Structures are given as structure tokens and as C-alpha cells.
Amino acid sequence: MALTREPPAATVDPSNPNIVRWEDIGLTLIHNFITEEEEAAMIEAFHAQDPQKEGKRRISQHFGYHFDYTTFGASETHLTPVPSYITNFLPRLPIQTYLPDQFTVQYYPPGTGIPPHVDTHSMFDEALYSLSFGSAVPMQFRMSGPNDARKMRLPKRSVQRKSDENTEPASSPATAEQTQANAQAQDAEEQSACWEILLPPRSLLLMTGPSRYGYTHAIRPRKTDVIDGKTVPRQGRYSITMRTVRRGDEIGCNCAYPGVCDARIREEMAARRDGAI
Ligand SMILES: [Zn+2]
Numbered sequence: 348m349a350l351t352r353e354p355p356a357a358t359v360d361p362s363n364p365n366i367v368r369w370e371d372i373g374l375t376l377i378h379n380f381i382t383e384e385e386e387a388a389m390i391e392a393f394h395a396q397d398p399q400k401e402g403k404r405r406i407s408q409h410f411g412y413h414f415d416y417t418t419f420g421a422s423e424t425h426l427t428p429v430p431s432y433i434t435n436f437l438p439r440l441p442i443q444t445y446l447p448d449q450f451t452v453q454y455y456p457p458g459t460g461i462p463p464h465v466d467t468h469s470m471f472d473e474a475l476y477s478l479s480f481g482s483a484v485p486m487q488f489r490m491s492g493p494n495d496a497r498k499m500r501l502p503k504r505s506v507q508r509k510s511d512e513n514t515e516p517a518s519s520p521a522t523a524e525q526t527q528a529n530a531q532a533q534d535a536e537e538q539s540a541c542w543e544i545l546l547p548p549r550s551l552l553l554m555t556g557p558s559r560y561g562y563t564h565a566i567r568p569r570k571t572d573v574i575d576g577k578t579v580p581r582q583g584r585y586s587i588t589m590r591t592v593r594r595g596d597e598i599g600c601n602c603a604y605p606g607v608c609d610a611r612i613r614e615e616m617a618a619r620r621d622g623a624i
Contacts, residue, residue, distance in 0.1 A: 352542040354488075369544075373556025374488075376544065380551035381436055386480045389432050393452055393585060403456055410450040412592050433587065436478075440589075441553060445474035447589035455484070455584045460566035463537070465491060465499075468560055468600035469610035472591035475554040477546075482582035485543040485572055487565045488558065494537065495563060496606030500615075541565075545574060548584075561604040 360366035365378040381389075397406050410433065413425040433450055440446070449471070455461075466475055546552060554564075571578050593599075600610035 352540060354542040354544055369558070372488075372558040372562065373554065374544075374558040375441070375553040375555075376546070377441065377551040377553070378547060379549055380439070380478060381480065381549045383549070385432065385436070386549050389452075389480055389587075390585065392430060392432050393454060397454070403459070405456070405459055405461070406454045408452040410452070411448045413449070440476065440551075442474050442555075445472050445591045447474075447476060447591050449590045449592050451588045453586050453588070454481075455566070455586070457581050457583055458568055458570045460568035463487070463489065463495070463563035463565035465495070465560070465563055465604075465607040466590070467609045468602055469598055469608075469613075470593055472593055472597075473555050473559055474591065475559055476587075476589040477552040477554075478587040478589070479546040479550050479552070479584065480548050480587075481585040483545055483547045483572070483574060484566055484581065484584045485545050485574075486552070487541045487543050487567060488562045489537060489541045489565075490557075491561055491563050491604060491607040492537070492540075493606065499607055499609075499612060557604075560600075560602040561607070563607075 355369050355371050357367050357369050360368065365380075367376045367378070368374070393408065396408060410427045410429045413427070429450060437446060558564075569581060571580050573579075600608050602608055605611040
């Protein structure tokens with residue numbers, strides 16, 4: 348489907364043409380953040396640990412502090428040593444005040460993607476980094492809306508059943524046909540609000556501000572992408588997502604996007620349990 352939105356205006360750093368910024372939304376893309384030699388070493392290290400190269404599903408490897416979904420916090424006991432191919436480039440990260448301590452390396456086989464989502468606000472500091480390598484992939488951004496807020500408030504099980512199925516709450520009087528029509532209308536509406544930026548191999552994406560807290564990001568599952576006007580088959584892509592775990596009193600969020608804010612959702616749930624709503 349053709350996208351109808353152009354990305355917001357970007358500016359190239361006058362002193363470094365590798366750095367492109369979408370200042371209004373706190374998004375930065377740094378081209379050639381790592382060298383081709385570093386990239387080759389990362390791909391080799393990834394597959395040395397996980398040889399299921401030919402699989403069709405996304406494969407993840409976790410390093411640093413693990414996120415504990417039972418306590419909703421960093422697991423202080425569960426720490427996987429961070430490989431040197433990651434620690435080597437950390438001093439080059441543009442925001443040294445947010446040095447990441449949690450790393451997820453992922454392999455996306457050709458054609459695979461990831462549904463639109465907003466990373467948890469309360470458990471990780473503002474700066475989110477994503478290093479891409481292997482092959483280029485377009486990432487879709489969209490300002491979150493009421494449908495995202497509704498999905499994030501669905502019981503966990505129905506969300507996990509299929510994250511983009513647009514299931515209606517059980518109490519909804521809508522018929523299955525209506526539900527499906529609504530879902531298609533929502534999808535079309537959401538698609539028309541999306542814009543994409545190309546993440547070339549060896550580039551580093553930094554999300555802060557609105558792009559971090561208020562926008563969903565996604566990779567559409569596609570066999571081909573249109574890059575510079577040419578249709579090219581999508582190859583395997585790798586990414587390293589880097590986050591800084593919040594601890595103790597730092598856990599929480601006061602962002603301007605309560606619809607997609609996990610801290611606010613937990614407050615709502617607690618208030619409902621206490622009978623305040
Ligand atoms: Zn928030």
C-alpha cells in the first residue's frame with residue numbers, strides 16, 4: 348500500500364553529514380555508525396551463538412540486565428555479560444548520560460517485521476537506540492491514537508493471541524463482520540497516518556521525546572521494499588536495541604502521552620481495583 352505521508356522535515360547536521368535529525372519529534376539517525384568490519388564480526392558472533400540461520404522467525408539474544416516481567420523491573424540477579432562487539436562502540440553513542448545496560452540483538456529473516464508498538468515508558472530511560480545491520484529496512488512511525496490506547500488496555504491474553512487482530516472486548520455488541528470492518532477501517536486509517544524512514548545497514552537510530560513516548564514504530568512484513576524508487580527484495584536484517592534500565596525511584600513516567608503510557612495504565616488499573624473508578 349502506498350504511504351500518503353511524507354516524514355516530517357529532517358535536517359542534516361552541518362558539521363557531520365552522517366547525522367540526520369527530525370528535531371520536532373526527537374528522532375536522530377546516524378549513518379555509518381559502525382564499520383563494515385564491525386558489522387561482519389557482529390553477524391558472525393550472532394550466528395556462532397545461534398546457528399538457526401535459516402529459520403523463518405525472528406531470533407533474539409539478550410545481554411546485560413534482563414527485564415523481569417513478573418516484577419516489572421530489572422532483574423538484578425540475571426545479568427548476561429555484554430559481548431565486546433557491543434561494548435566496543437558504546438563510547439561512540441551520542442548521549443553518554445544514558446549509557447545503555449540492556450541489549451537485545453535480533454535477527455529478522457527476509458520478509459519478517461514487527462507490529463506497531465511503543466516501548467515501555469516507565470522501566471527504561473528516555474533514550475532508546477537501535478543499531479541496524481545486515482540489510483536496509485524501512486521503519487514505520489505513526490503518532491499513537493485511541494486504537495493504540497485501547498489495545499494497550501486489553502487483557503494480556505487477548506493481546507498475545509494476535510497483536511494486530513483488533514479484537515473487540517467481550518461486552519461489545521458488534522457482530523464479527525462489523526468487528527472485522529471496523530478493524531479494516533482502523534488499519535486503513537492507521538496506514539494513512541504512517542510514514543517511513545529507511546534504516547540503512549550500520550546506521551544508529553536514536554529515539555527521544557515524542558518519537559520515543561508518543562509514536563508507534565513498526566516494520567511491515569514484506570518480501571520487497573521500494574528503496575530510491577527501485578523495488579528490491581528484503582534481505583535478513585539484524586538490530587541491536589539498547590535501553591537503560593530505570594531502578595527504584597526512577598521507575599515511572601510523566602510523559603505527555605497517557606494513552607500509550609504503561610505507568611498511567613498501571614495507575615488506572617490500581618485505581619479501578621481500589622474502587623476509585
Ligand atoms: Zn509515559
